[in-house]
Amino acid sequence: MADVVTVESGPLPDAVIDAALPRVTAVLGQTALPRERLDRAPHLKAILNVEGNFFPNIDYTHCFARGIRIACVSPVFAQPVAEYALALTLDLVRGITVGDRAMREGREQYGWRGNVGYSSLFGADVGIIGFGNIARALMPLLAPFRCRVRAFDPWLPAASLREFGAEATDLEAVLTLSRVVIVLAAPTAQNRQFIGATELACLRDGCKLIVLSRADVVDFEALNAEMRRGRIEVATDVFPEEPLPLKDPLRGMTGVLLSSHRAGGLDAALKAIGEMAIDDLSLILRGLPPVRMQSAQPETVAMQRSKPGLMAK
Amino acid sequence: MADVVTVESGPLPDAVIDAALPRVTAVLGQTALPRERLDRAPHLKAILNVEGNFFPNIDYTHCFARGIRIACVSPVFAQPVAEYALALTLDLVRGITVGDRAMREGREQYGWRGNVGYSSLFGADVGIIGFGNIARALMPLLAPFRCRVRAFDPWLPAASLREFGAEATDLEAVLTLSRVVIVLAAPTAQNRQFIGATELACLRDGCKLIVLSRADVVDFEALNAEMRRGRIEVATDVFPEEPLPLKDPLRGMTGVLLSSHRAGGLDAALKAIGEMAIDDLSLILRGLPPVRMQSAQPETVAMQRSKPGLMAK
Amino acid sequence: MADVVTVESGPLPDAVIDAALPRVTAVLGQTALPRERLDRAPHLKAILNVEGNFFPNIDYTHCFARGIRIACVSPVFAQPVAEYALALTLDLVRGITVGDRAMREGREQYGWRGNVGYSSLFGADVGIIGFGNIARALMPLLAPFRCRVRAFDPWLPAASLREFGAEATDLEAVLTLSRVVIVLAAPTAQNRQFIGATELACLRDGCKLIVLSRADVVDFEALNAEMRRGRIEVATDVFPEEPLPLKDPLRGMTGVLLSSHRAGGLDAALKAIGEMAIDDLSLILRGLPPVRMQSAQPETVAMQRSKPGLMAK
C-alpha cells in the first residue's frame, strides 16, 4: 500500500513537493532534488527518473552518501534505437531510400545496374562508436550478418566488448577500417564534437555513417563539408538544432538520409517505461536493488550532460 | 583437366554447340538442350544453369531418365534477397523513407509525434507467403526480433516450417493475423496472381506488405486499388512490366516504397555464382552429387514458369 | 484415400508383396525391390525406407531411370545424435563420468584439484570428421561455446562447411589441431577403418575423441592400442561387434566412456519417423517432391554400405 502524490500534467508544484517530502519513500519523474529538499526527506529511498538520461537537478553526491537509489529508464530505448540503427544501416548499405527517390524521379536502373555503389551487410566491416546499452542491443541484430564489428569505447575494457562479439580498437581503427560506422556515443563532459573534420576525413570512400546519439558528439559543420565532397553517405536521426531549420542545406542534399529524432520514441517504449519503473519500485520497497532501470553510478553521473530532449516532450 | 568451350559474350553459336556435343561432360549456362541435342551428347553428366530459375528450353524428362544432373544457382540469391526483405520491412515498420521525404518537404514531426502510425518489429506478427530458400535465409535475420512468424507454403508440411521457427498456416491466417506480410512465393503454373483483391482486402488496417517475388503472383491492378484506399503500406521490388512505365501511378503514390528489381543483383552474388558452379562441377566430375546449387526436381521443374529476368541481363 | 497393405510384425511375406505390386504407389519399409519386382509395379512412385540408411536390396539405377523416389529417414536422427555428441563431448572435456567414478571409489579431489586434466569447451578447437546431417545439427549446439570448428569431409566444398560455421581442412589438420575430435562419418565403400594407427598417433596429448558413426570407419584395434598409451580419452557409442563381447578389454579401461549404441534410438525419434514418412508420402501423392526424408542420390547410393543396425531391431 502506498500513497501516490501526482498531478494531471506538467511538473509537480513546489507546495505539493514540500508537503510530501517528510514522508516520501520514492520520487518518480524529474523533480529537482537539491540538498535542502533531500534533507527534508528522511525516508527517501529511491529517485526513479522516467527519462533516458540523468540531469543536473539532483544532489547526486549526497544521495550516494545516504544510500538513495537513483535510476533512469534508458534501457527501455535500447531495443527500439538498435532496431532503428539497423534500419538506417540497411537503408544506406542497400540504397533503399535513394532507390525509391530515383523511381519517383523516373531515373532508376534495374537489377545489377541499379545496385552500383551498394552492397550487402553480410560479412561487412562494421564500426561502432560508444558501446553502451544500444550497442549491446544492436549486436544480436547484427549477429546473423556475420559482420566483423570493431568498437571504440574509452570507458570499457576489451573483454567487455569481446563478450558481446565486438573487437575493441581505438577510434582511428574504427574510422579507417569500417564500411559502416555507427555513432552511438552518449554525450559526456569530454566528448563534445569529438567526431570532427579530422575523424571524418579518415573514413573510407563509400563509407556509410549512421548517427544516432545526441548530435553534439559530432561536429555537424564538418559533417556538412565532408558530405559535400560526396565521398560518404550519412544517415542521421539527430541535429544540432531541432527542429532542423527549414533552410538547412541538409534538407536538400543527396547522400543523406534524414530522420527527425524518431529512433527511440515509440508507443511501446512509453508503455515499457511505466512497467519498468513499477517493477523496480516494487523491488526497492521490498528492500531489494532495482534491476531493470539503469542505476546512476557515482563515477559517471557527473560527466553526463544531457538536457531533456525532444523525445521527452 | 578439362577443355572449356566458351565465347566472349552472348549465347554460344549453334555450330560451336554441335561440334562440342559428342564429347561434352557438362554445360554451364542456359544453352537450349532439346532431346535431339541430348541424344548427340552421350557423355553429358550435368547442366549447370548459372541463373536463378529453370527455363523450358531443356528436355527435363529425358535428362532425369538418363541421370543428367540439372541445377541452378538460386541459393546464391537467398541471402541478399532476405537482407533486402528485412531492409524493406524495417523501412515500412519504422517509416524510414517516408520520414526522409517528410524532412525534405519540411513537414516532419519530432520524437513520439513523428512515429504515429509506426511501431517496432520486435515481437510483431509476421506473415510469409512462400517458404523457399529466401524465407529460410530470412528467418535467422528475423530471429533476434522474436517475431511470431506464420507462413503459408502449399508445397511444404508444417514440420518443415517449424524446423525453421515458423508456424504453418493457411493463406487466410497469414493475411488476416499479420502486421507485416512478406510475399516470397516463386511463380508456378498454379499461382498466377493468387494474391488478388480478395486476399488484399483481408489484410489488417495498417498492414505492411512487402513484395519480393516475381510480380505475377500478385494482381497489381488490385494492389493499386487497395493502396488508393490508404489502409495498407506496400514495398515492392517487382512490377508487372519492367521498367515500370514512366506514367505508372505507383511512381507518385504515397504509402508505397519503390525498388527497381534490386533485391538479388549484387556484385557479391555474381562472384558467388561462379564459385558455386565451379564447386559443384568439381563434385560432379568426381562422381559426387552437387551440393551448393539447387538441383531440378522431376516433380516441380515443369511447374516453374520463369522467363529470364532483368537481373540476368 | 489409400489402401494400405501391412502385417502385424516382421517383413511382408512374398505372397503379399506379389499380390500388391500391380497397383502399389508407394512402399514404406525395407522390402527388397529388385528389377523383377519393380517391373511388376508400373504405378510405383516412391520407396520410403523408414530406416536411417540405404541398403543394397533395391535396384537403384532402375528406380532413378523410372523416376521412382527413394528416401530414408536419416534426418530424424540428426538432432538426437548431435545432442548425444555434445553430451559425450562435455563429459570428456569436463570429466563428468570419471569424476563420478572417483567419488564412488572415495578418491576424489575437490575444486581446482579435481579439475586437473579437464578444461572448458568454451573457445576450444573442435574437429569434426564427416559433415552430414549430424554435424549440421551439432553446429548450433556448439555455437554458444564459440569454438573454432575445423571439419573434414571429402564430399563437400569448403563453402558448404563455411555456411554452417566450420572451416574446411584436410584430415591431418583436424587431427593435429583439435582438442576435441568428433567422428561422424557415414560408412562408405571408400572409408573403411580410415581412422587407424597413423591417424590416432596424430592426435594431440590430452585430445578427447568421440566416435558416433558406425564403428567400421575406425580401426578399433589401433584405437585400443592408442588408448593403452593413456595419451587420449575416448567416448564411443559404437563397437565393431555389438553387443560388445563381455571380455573385451574396453569394458575395464579407464580413459574411455562407453555407450551401447544409444545416440539415436529415442522414443521421440520413432514417433518422428512416422510423421516424416506420412508428410513426404502426402507430398508425393500430390505430385510434389518429398522434403523431410533424405532422397537417395544416384551418385552416392551405391557407395553406402550400411547393414541394418542394432538400432533398427
Next chain:
Amino acid sequence: MADVVTVESGPLPDAVIDAALPRVTAVLGQTALPRERLDRAPHLKAILNVEGNFFPNIDYTHCFARGIRIACVSPVFAQPVAEYALALTLDLVRGITVGDRAMREGREQYGWRGNVGYSSLFGADVGIIGFGNIARALMPLLAPFRCRVRAFDPWLPAASLREFGAEATDLEAVLTLSRVVIVLAAPTAQNRQFIGATELACLRDGCKLIVLSRADVVDFEALNAEMRRGRIEVATDVFPEEPLPLKDPLRGMTGVLLSSHRAGGLDAALKAIGEMAIDDLSLILRGLPPVRMQSAQPETVAMQRSKPGLMAK
C-alpha cells in the same frame, strides 16, 4: 604507476596492512576491513575481492557511505558453471554415466532398449531456481534445444527473466511442471534449505534434479530420503560437508551423479580472475566505474552469507 604491496602466499600480515593503509588506493583480495582500518585508509577507492562471494569481514555500510567500490569476481564463474550445468543435465537426460556403468558391469542394453527412461533435452520443460549470473550464462547454451524454461527468482521481476527467454513462475510451478530442475540459487539469509521434503515431493516422477549452488539451499537429508524412493534422478556438485564423508550413503546410490565441487574451478577461470580484476582496477584508477566484476549492492550484500568455499583453497 602504482606501488603494489603483496606477500608470497597466505593472508597479508597485520603489520603490512597497517603500514599500507594511509596511502592505499585499492585492496585486492579478502583482507578484513572493519571500520577502524577503513578510518585509517583515507584514499581507499576500491576493494576488489578476487573470490566469487562477499564475506562479512568488511564494514559495507561505511564503504557505501564513503563511495568505496566493493566488487567480487563471481561473473568469471558464470560460463564454466553454466557449462557444467548443461553437462550434468545432458548426462541425466540421456543417461550417459549410468550407461557407462552398465557397460562396465556387462548389463547394458543396445539401441532403443538401452534408452528406456531416457529422452532428449530438445523441447523439454526445464525449471531453473535462482536466476543470477549462472542462469543467464546457461540460457544461451539451452537456446538451441528450444526448451520451455520456467524460472523462480524472488529477487527479479518477470520482465527480467523474459529478457533472457525464461518465464517467471512461482517455485511450485517450477517443481511440478519441469522434467529437468536446475538449482542455481545463491545462499542468502532467507533461503537456507528452502528445497526440502515438501518441495522434492512436488517433482514429477522421472524428474532430473541438478544441484549446483551451495549445498545449504537444499535439505540433503530430505534429498537422500527422496532419492531412496527412486522416483527422481539427481546430479549434485555440492554437499553439506565437503569432502563428503567416505561412508555417506550417496557414494553408493544408483540414480545419483556425484561431482566434487568442480563446476567453477577451472584454470581458465583462475586466469580470467586476474584479468578481470586488472581491467576494473584500471577503470577505477581512471575515475570510472568497474564493469567486469560484480559490485556489491547495499540492499543485498548483508543477506549473502557465504563462507570461503573449497574452490578457493
